[in-house]
Amino acid sequence: MSRIHEQRHLPQRGGRTPLPRVDLTALVIPLALGASILWLLGWPTASTIALIAALVLLAAGLLTSPPAAARGGRPTGPRDRGSSLWLMVLVMSPAILLGSAFPLVADRLASHAVAGVHLETLILSASVAVPWLSQVVGTPVYRLLGSTISQGPGAVRRHYCELWPGLLALSIVPATAVTACVGIVTGWGIGALVAHFALIMAHVIFVQSLVVADLGSRRHLWALGWLAYAITLLIVPGWWLAPPLAGALSQILAIGGDLRALARPRRFAVAPVIADMWRGLILGGVLWADKLLLFVTVGRQFDVSLVYLCLQPAVLAYSYYFTIASPRINQAFTGFHDALENEPMSALRRRGAALRRMVTWSLARMASVGSAATLVVVALTAILAPGDIATVTAVSAASLLLAILTLLAYEIDHAGDSRAALVLSGIAVVLIAASFAAFDSVSAYGPIALAAMGLNVIGGLIHHRHWSAPEYAFFWGKALSW
Template identity: 35%
Template sequence: MKSLTSLMRDTYARTRTLAMIAGMVLTGLVPFVDGVMPAGFSIVLLAVGAGVVMIALLVMMRPGIDNAEESTETNGDARTGAALLLYLSPVILLNVVYPMVSPAMAAVDVGGVPLTLVVLASSITVPWLAQAACLPAYRVIGDLMAERDLEAITRRFCQFWPMMFVQSLPLVVVFALPLWLVTGWTPTALAIFASLCGLHLLFVQSLVMSNVANRRGAWALAWSAYAGALFLAPTLWWLPPLIGSLTQLAAMGPGLRHLGVAHRIGAREFSADVLRGLLMGSVLWADKLVLFLATGGDFQVVVVFAAMLPAVVAYNFYFINLAPRVDREMAGLHRTISGGPMATLLTASKRLSLVVDRSVLTTGTIGVLLTLAVSLVVNGLLPTQVLLAVFAGASSWAFMMLTLLSYELDFIGEKVSPQFLGGAHLVLCVAAFYVLGVPGGDGNGAGAYAALVVADLLLVGVAWLLYKRHWVQPEYTLFWRHATTW
């Protein structure tokens, strides 16, 4: 109850919460617009959608994390805006290139399966696979990240990377097995799918260093090379991830001298990280793979991916524009716990809790505004798909909020709850598509996503209560977690 009261007492939190509620209600009303508006109203829907996007951009430019009434921070300046665009380069580039090369891919069969279908299966598998495959890398370099010594970090990463890649390869089997059981693909098609996943596993692990070093230019270069290879040779399925990986190898420079097989992560630690990554990553990415399996790949790909974009943009906005401030406040609290006076500790703790709360609520507000905008645009352009867009978009927003709250729990050291929430989401996701079934026709998948909206909003409520329990007084959570390790 205190968690809900805190939302209403703070003006900033109350405003953001009401904005999210209003945005979700308006999104839910979008499918009914056609019934009350005259013919030819689509241009108005597109204009309103563009206006909502502008409002979301204004929130991004002035998030008001420091002071909701008199915001002076520069979180939305040109530099951070450019960083966000660079970080979103895979989303932008691939959404432009894939529609252009799909006809060429569709003309090629691999083992009796269209290449487009194999590539699609790989594309919706890799983000989830990446979450699990990259998490062990942060265990390897975690103790070096505070010092920001990139030479030492690169050296350590290169020492462990070859064996870490080998240890990660069984993950490909974890995803290939259900695909084979459900689709019955031929060994050739399945082998190409597994090879694509393996090459992408190499690619996403190679991106870890650019991510750690905040080298957005190197990140964008990798995805530009990937998209360029895809555009120039769409049927050479192995080329894009290979070219992308080579750009990152070049960026590591002298650190590559330390590549070897002498260092490896312990099996228990590696398995724990992989399981944690699979469960937490399932929240944002499992529905696409389950939908693919439930429909055999015959679903409205453009609409589902468009509905997902708001959540992806908002989630990346958090990590580019808001997470650095949270990290600074957390570092300050750690320093104060180590030797600061009690009055300073209480002030630092309250400030950290406020910054994290406002960051989460601002991210949610941006996500729901963009979800409303996409729903309006889809209704204007593809009115027969508006139900799918609304429910897939609303559920993606819930997935994003659940993932973000799970990340905050994990960040403060609470490792079990996020995995429980991820596991619950995965079970509900499979049930939504296989127990309820996927309706046929133009609303393909809308019914399952409608069920997921309800289920995941309940999980978001549970996650919020857990989050507030640990973050309302973060100094106690951090102190007792540290004390129990003595």
């Protein structure tokens, strides 16, 4: 986390009051109303295409500049917008590359099987588990490396290589649990389950190899890993372990001589790491549990491409928050914590108000990005596959609402209330599981969307309570820590 903080980025007192401007975030509301009218009119083609064009332009504007409250009043120029757009392309590279590669190799995968299981089904079973599992195995890493980040990228690489063997060993437990769950539901033989476990662990190695690039904000290197994955899949789709291992190799080669630290693994306290893994299981399950549970309940009997398409608005919004909005919040948050030690309460109130606006408007912008993208997906479906529009609307809305809930829980946890974040997320995961137990296939997404909507209201109230006066909440939290 960067410790850069500039006082001029916060609102200043005195001077002329600037004229109010309508933020782009608010423009999604009239477009949503327009989409509702078109729905009632049967989605006339010309008007629907015009709506899609307007939504795409709005989404591009939303993605490339934060709201004024989230940038501290700084203007956003063409260079900033171009950099933000390119950064979003890099961050979305997994969705772009894999979404393009898998349809191209689907026919070639159909001719392969592993221990009597179609290779396409085996890959799908791993693909729906890996995002959730990556939250489980990735959550402890950032706490273990936290004190090293300020020492520079070389220290981070060496420290991570010392920790990696132990973290990889601990990852065997959740990977085994996922494989056992799949085995119980599918009835696959030992050979297929061994292959499933091997594929899961290959993806774990790949995910863990991306940590160094992620911590160093080396997005080009991070995207290179996914590019290596996609190219390998296109060249040798039948070599099912090759894509994740090729992606991992691209990251391992970039670590270079610091790999020698693997030979001197560092010990760490296991109990806190396991606790972090449980946190990752619960907090990460809000956004990713439904994909695994969908496969567990119906197997391959659902439209994979359709569900994948419906997930993308949520992924886009989630990526926007952590790529564009979160770094600014982290800078302001760090400066605010530094100010707790040497600034009077009057100054802290101003800083607290600015920080609150930044967090609130960033969440609102994220929701607007996701809403605009969801409306694009729904409108495209109305033109290209009108029979699927109800399913697309339910799955897209549920995924976006779960992404918003995930970020609310993240910011509640950021404010110091880990228990509330875990309880809120745990309830969401339980309700998701209950929905799949009670309803068939994608029909579970309607109840999931309703449950997520209610939990978002509760989460919003908890979030408001913690962030309404951060200067007091964080001051007393710091005082009690003394």
